Amino acid sequence: MVSYIIRSGRVDDCEDVVRLMQKLSAHEGFADQSKISAEDLRRDGFGPDPVFQCAVLEKLFGDGTSELVGYALYFYGFCSWNGKMLYFEDLFVEREYRGMGLGVALMHKVIKMAVDRGCKCIQACVVEWNTEVRQLYRHLGIEDLTETKKYHILSFTGEKLDKFVKKESFISKDMILKADL
Amino acid sequence: MVSYIIRSGRVDDCEDVVRLMQKLSAHEGFADQSKISAEDLRRDGFGPDPVFQCAVLEKLFGDGTSELVGYALYFYGFCSWNGKMLYFEDLFVEREYRGMGLGVALMHKVIKMAVDRGCKCIQACVVEWNTEVRQLYRHLGIEDLTETKKYHILSFTGEKLDKFVKKESFISKDMILKADL
Numbered sequence: 001m002v003s004y005i006i007r008s009g010r011v012d013d014c015e016d017v018v019r020l021m022q023k024l025s026a027h028e029g030f031a032d033q034s035k036i037s038a039e040d041l042r043r044d045g046f047g048p049d050p051v052f053q054c055a056v057l058e059k060l061f062g063d064g065t066s067e068l069v070g071y072a073l074y075f076y077g078f079c080s081w082n083g084k085m086l087y088f089e090d091l092f093v094e095r096e097y098r099g100m101g102l103g104v105a106l107m108h109k110v111i112k113m114a115v116d117r118g119c120k121c122i123q124a125c126v127v128e129w130n131t132e133v134r135q136l137y138r139h140l141g142i143e144d145l146t147e148t149k150k151y152h153i154l155s156f157t158g159e160k161l162d163k164f165v166k167k168e169s170f171i172s173k174d175m176i177l178k179a180d181l
Numbered sequence: 182m183v184s185y186i187i188r189s190g191r192v193d194d195c196e197d198v199v200r201l202m203q204k205l206s207a208h209e210g211f212a213d214q215s216k217i218s219a220e221d222l223r224r225d226g227f228g229p230d231p232v233f234q235c236a237v238l239e240k241l242f243g244d245g246t247s248e249l250v251g252y253a254l255y256f257y258g259f260c261s262w263n264g265k266m267l268y269f270e271d272l273f274v275e276r277e278y279r280g281m282g283l284g285v286a287l288m289h290k291v292i293k294m295a296v297d298r299g300c301k302c303i304q305a306c307v308v309e310w311n312t313e314v315r316q317l318y319r320h321l322g323i324e325d326l327t328e329t330k331k332y333h334i335l336s337f338t339g340e341k342l343d344k345f346v347k348k349e350s351f352i353s354k355d356m357i358l359k360a361d362l
Contacts, residue, residue: 126335157302
């Protein structure tokens with residue numbers, strides 16, 4: 001009998017999560033896009049001011065050893081249509097463990113936890129060519145806002161973000177604008 | 182001389198933010214979509230476990246009174262390509278205050294604060310027909326991931342979400358799956 005556990009990610013899982021994260025990025029066709037290190041995950045997920053949480057899918061062997069074969073990375077937010085929200089940044093299961101329902105089980109456990117905590121909405125992104133996942137999502141009743149409401153997702157990064165941040169003012173000189181954030 | 186301030190939203194701003202949120206929803210063509218009340222905002226943004234923050238744009242009158250004429254609602258997260266992220270859920274300025282740079286100034290102050298706190302990526306959504314905002318974003322160097330990388334944004338809500346959460350198991354009976362989240 002093969003045994004698996006879905007549990008909260010710990011700081012000592014970060015190396016494994018990075019390994020899986022790189023596989024996910026390659027699977028999506030963007031192998032060079034993920035620049036994240038285990039140190040980044042430790043700082044931003046397990047430091048004093050965490051901005052994400054993760055759940056891991058661990059395979060348990062008879063000899064007491066184990067291996068991470070999947071993970072979900074998510075964070076809480078707020079949707080102005082529905083309220084408290086959980087956003088799935090990543091959901092990944094290693095190729096040889098697919099087709100057994102483990103990915104949906106991982107998704108289910110995280111979503112159940114989020115709904116138990118008052119979330120009314122779960123959001124995620126998917127690439128258009130990933131028809132297998134898109135069909136699954138459609139089957140589950142997940143709405144594709146890009147199709148139904150023509151929503152586009154935008155990203156502001158790198159040098160262009162730096163340049164924007166360094167600008168001094170955007171308003172005309174006959175207005176006074178103070179900022180206190 | 183007209184005077185404005187951009188400041189962090191407070192719990193007593195929630196009624197005004199809901200009023201502006203409904204205007205934003207109507208402006209996007211989804212007037213009936215926002216089901217959020219001031220009580221929801223107070224609980225989810227200013228309670229013991231906040232899932233969002235907001236900034237407000239306030240017009241100051243000579244007699245000492247003031248009025249909220251815009252807001253931004255945002256939360257922190259993590260992007261597995263770039264790292265720590267700020268997600269803009271909403272950015273709105275009342276119609277009569279547009280075209281003066283106040284919306285970009287509001288966006289700039291929030292983004293600057295996020296970058297100062299270590300964010301490497303800002304994300305947001307925009308509806309396809311909102312060409313004015315999309316052109317501005319393009320001009321600023323913001324990448325449209327739906328165009329460039331064919332990303333779709335998905336939403337799981339309502340009865341279908343409830344039904345999914347209530348399911349018991351997704352795996353075959355010859356596997357043991359424990360969960361501890």
